[in-house]
Amino acid sequence: MTILGWAQIALVLACVLLAAIPTGRFIARVAAGERTFLHPILGPVERAIYALAGVDPMRGQDWKGYALAMLAFSAAGFGSLYGLLRLQGVLPLNPQGFDGMPPYLAFNTAVSFVTNTNWQAYSGEVAASYLSQMAGLTVHNFVSAATGIALALALSRAFAAGKVSQLGNFWADLTRVTLYVLLPLSVVVGFAFVALGMPQTLGAYVEASTLEGAQQVIALGPVAFQVAIKHLGTNGGGFFGVNALHPFEGANALTTSLQIWCHQVIPFALCVTFGAMVGNRRQGWVLLSVMLGFVIAATAAIYAAEAAGNPLHLAAGVDAALGNMEGKDVRFGQALVALFTATTTGASCGAVNAMFDSFTPLGGMVPLFLIQLGEVLPGGVGSGLYGMLIFVLLAVFVAGLMVGRTPEFLGKKVQAREVKLAMLAVLVLPATILGFAAISMVLPAALSSLANQGPHGLTEMLYAYTSAAGNNGSAFGGLTADTPWLDTTLGIAMLLGRFAFVVPVMAIAGSLAAKVKVPEGTGTFPTHTPLFAGLLAGVILILGGLQFLPSLALGPLAEHFVMLAAKTF
Amino acid sequence: MNTLLRPAVTMVVALTAITGLAMPLAMTGIAQLAFPSQGSGSLIERDGKVIGSTLIGQAFAGERYFHGRPSATTEADSENEGKTRAAPYNAAASAASQQGPTSKSLLASVRERVEANGPAPVPADAVTASGSGLDPHISPANAAQQVARVAAARGLPAERVQAAVAANTEGRELGLLGEPRVNVLRLNLALDALR
Numbered sequence: 001m002t003i004l005g006w007a008q009i010a011l012v013l014a015c016v017l018l019a020a021i022p023t024g025r026f027i028a029r030v031a032a033g034e035r036t037f038l039h040p041i042l043g044p045v046e047r048a049i050y051a052l053a054g055v056d057p058m059r060g061q062d063w064k065g066y067a068l069a070m071l072a073f074s075a076a077g078f079g080s081l082y083g084l085l086r087l088q089g090v091l092p093l094n095p096q097g098f099d100g101m102p103p104y105l106a107f108n109t110a111v112s113f114v115t116n117t118n119w120q121a122y123s124g125e126v127a128a129s130y131l132s133q134m135a136g137l138t139v140h141n142f143v144s145a146a147t148g149i150a151l152a153l154a155l156s157r158a159f160a161a162g163k164v165s166q167l168g169n170f171w172a173d174l175t176r177v178t179l180y181v182l183l184p185l186s187v188v189v190g191f192a193f194v195a196l197g198m199p200q201t202l203g204a205y206v207e208a209s210t211l212e213g214a215q216q217v218i219a220l221g222p223v224a225f226q227v228a229i230k231h232l233g234t235n236g237g238g239f240f241g242v243n244a245l246h247p248f249e250g251a252n253a254l255t256t257s258l259q260i261w262c263h264q265v266i267p268f269a270l271c272v273t274f275g276a277m278v279g280n281r282r283q284g285w286v287l288l289s290v291m292l293g294f295v296i297a298a299t300a301a302i303y304a305a306e307a308a309g310n311p312l313h314l315a316a317g318v319d320a321a322l323g324n325m326e327g328k329d330v331r332f333g334q335a336l337v338a339l340f341t342a343t344t345t346g347a348s349c350g351a352v353n354a355m356f357d358s359f360t361p362l363g364g365m366v367p368l369f370l371i372q373l374g375e376v377l378p379g380g381v382g383s384g385l386y387g388m389l390i391f392v393l394l395a396v397f398v399a400g401l402m403v404g405r406t407p408e409f410l411g412k413k414v415q416a417r418e419v420k421l422a423m424l425a426v427l428v429l430p431a432t433i434l435g436f437a438a439i440s441m442v443l444p445a446a447l448s449s450l451a452n453q454g455p456h457g458l459t460e461m462l463y464a465y466t467s468a469a470g471n472n473g474s475a476f477g478g479l480t481a482d483t484p485w486l487d488t489t490l491g492i493a494m495l496l497g498r499f500a501f502v503v504p505v506m507a508i509a510g511s512l513a514a515k516v517k518v519p520e521g522t523g524t525f526p527t528h529t530p531l532f533a534g535l536l537a538g539v540i541l542i543l544g545g546l547q548f549l550p551s552l553a554l555g556p557l558a559e560h561f562v563m564l565a566a567k568t569f
Numbered sequence: 570m571n572t573l574l575r576p577a578v579t580m581v582v583a584l585t586a587i588t589g590l591a592m593p594l595a596m597t598g599i600a601q602l603a604f605p606s607q608g609s610g611s612l613i614e615r616d617g618k619v620i621g622s623t624l625i626g627q628a629f630a631g632e633r634y635f636h637g638r639p640s641a642t643t644e645a646d647s648e649n650e651g652k653t654r655a656a657p658y659n660a661a662a663s664a665a666s667q668q669g670p671t672s673k674s675l676l677a678s679v680r681e682r683v684e685a686n687g688p689a690p691v692p693a694d695a696v697t698a699s700g701s702g703l704d705p706h707i708s709p710a711n712a713a714q715q716v717a718r719v720a721a722a723r724g725l726p727a728e729r730v731q732a733a734v735a736a737n738t739e740g741r742e743l744g745l746l747g748e749p750r751v752n753v754l755r756l757n758l759a760l761d762a763l764r
Binding site: 003004011043044049050052054055067069072073075076077080096122123125128134135136138139142143171174175178179183186187188191194195196197198199200201202203204205206207208209210211212214216217218220224226231240241242245246247248251252253254256257309310312313314316317318319321322323324325326327330331332333336353355357358360365372375415418423451452455456459478485493503559562563567568569 | 585588609631667670690692742754
């Protein structure tokens with residue numbers, strides 16, 4: 001680790017925080033349906049969409065109506081994306097002549113993009129036509145992100161108001177977030193990406209004659225716009241197989257820094273939005289500081305592990321100055337790789353600018369653990385905030401048990417129903433991850449997908465289900481993921497991770513919204529203090545992390561000690 | 570049911586038209602006008618023929634050229650259906666080695682490359698496969714190790730080769746972000762232009 005490296009990390013995080021404040025306030029205004037500077041251009045578009053869809057944006061929905069609308073929209077999106085991927089071979093904008101995706105792969109990919117996971121069992125430049133990338137995958141980058149934000153807004157409204165039954169209108173939230181937040185940011189960032197070297201073309205792949213006389217086919221495409229929303233929406237599905245590591249997706253350190261900014265700014269901004277919506281800015285800052293603390297700690301851990309290098313390779317005569325370089329490109333450096341890795345896995349983005357499979361065991365354990373903690377640090381757009389609020393409810397419940405007071409948060413009493421639903425949501429992740437990973441570790445059809453032997457193989461399998469259930473989408477790349485077993489079970493894990501989590505969350509929102517706001521009294525446990533931030537961090541670590549420790553001990557931790565003993569597989 | 574089905578289907582269609590067709594097509598048009606080179610892949614032409622992209626590495630094996638990093642990309646094996654074979658710097662199928670830290674075969678490859686690039690210690694980027702398989706850069710230390718070989722093969726004084734390396738070394742972005750590095754294709758083009 002160097003001072004220069006930490007200066008890079010500090011600069012990028014400072015830019016994130018500076019932008020998060022105005023962005024968060026802007027999202028709060030959009031959520032309230034207020035007029036913004038974008039309305040003269042986009043207002044007519046918004047109204048046209050409502051008219052076509054037969055939607056009255058002023059009509060509120062209760063939690064069931066809101067959740068049903070969200071599920072219906074996701075189902076329609078899945079259907080259209082599945083159809084597009086299957087039929088891409090006979091549709092236009094397919095200059096390389098790719099065939100339609102086979103059923104298992106199309107199912108896995110469609111689920112993956114609809115759930116904002118963006119797990120990729122395919123490699124973009126060898127399997128997806130330009131039309132699929134644009135009108136399929138890019139669209140779902142937008143709308144799955146907007147869906148997440150909409151759900152977070154609905155839950156925030158439940159805390160903001162007293163004794164109401166309605167949480168807002170899903171169709172209005174979806175349309176407004178897409179048009180006024182995600183679309184303008186993506187256009188600006190997309191042009192910046194092109195200026196920095198990212199292609200945006202519909203031309204076919206180029207054939208070059210290299211200096212030594214060989215032929216090199218260079219894959220191209222409409223990359224920049226898709227990559228902009230891929231990061232802004234914490235989607236993470238790369239245009240190319242190696243994601244943000246491909247020189248066209250990550251041309252230099254400035255591009256990679258801007259990508260980190262993109263996949264952090266909205267999750268952090270939503271804390272500010274929450275503070276504004278519930279009329280308690282300090283509460284938003286407490287959530288934000290817990291998230292930021294974990295991001296910095298995780299970055300430090302990865303940076304230290306990767307900059308130190310692989311001891312087996314150092315002993316073989318490799319210079320230690322650059323750190324562990326297998327699976328990394330030269331231009332980013334270990335500091336930005338560490339920050340990118342911590343933020344992409346903490347934020348449920350899943351883009352990568354280095355290959356986790358070749359990280360040192362401890363360096364690779366950090367992204368795995370960040371996802372297992374529940375994707376709330378800061379989590380995906382929207383999903384991070386509503387996930388964090390679930391942990392907040394559990395934290396006030398734990399605090400209430402310790403001091404013998406009725407737990408409440410922002411004036412809402414937290415009672416048995418909310419705590420049961422919160423535990424139900426929190427248990428989805430470990431049940432899905434550990435259940436599927438355990439079955440796969442004894443199934444020959446699954447084991448044949450592993451690229452590495454020994455404890456590293458277990459880590460690859462564990463990571464795949466963790467990434468899918470956590471709706472992250474990054475990969476310990478060695479796994480051959482396009483098999484019927486993995487396509488299907490990873491698809492189910494993604495569905496459970498998104499919808500089995502979100503439905504209890506919406507039920508909590510409905511139940512909280514119906515409660516009166518109790519005025520703050522002398523008996524109220526304050527939730528906007530550093531003490532509460534510490535308690536919240538502890539609850540995340542214990543409730544989110546503890547059940548995964550045995551699996552981590554068998555995977556990355558075992559591999560670390562085996563490596564120190566100079567054993568290879 | 571109609572209260573759910575109609576908005577769901579209409580929203581998918583309308584938002585696809587806006588975010589999936591209208592915007593990307595408009596962006597493509599404007600990007601091609603405003604940034605024609607970057608927008609089309611930063612291609613380099615020599616004598617009217619495309620010889621590569623400044624952002625995409627190429628495989629170099631000859632003594633006269635600086636060598637890029639090991640690349641783990643593959644291509645379909647035409648003699649063995651369903652199998653792949655090594656094809657370094659295949660820019661139509663980016664890929665990494667995906668070998669873990671305790672992989673026996675990775676350690677063997679590293680040892681072999683240290684031997685070939687010695688004497689130890691060898692810069693890490695010279696003996697490890699890049700993540701993209703297309704890394705256009707090497708570290709300045711890696712380039713420095715290759716100067717003597719290239720100078721001898723070309724019959725040039727080492728100082729001139731050294732100067733070419735310096736001229737094709739890119740610094741950190743904004744003086745702070747990333748790592749200093751040498752663009753291998755640009756450097757080799759500059760050397761070819763020297764004669």
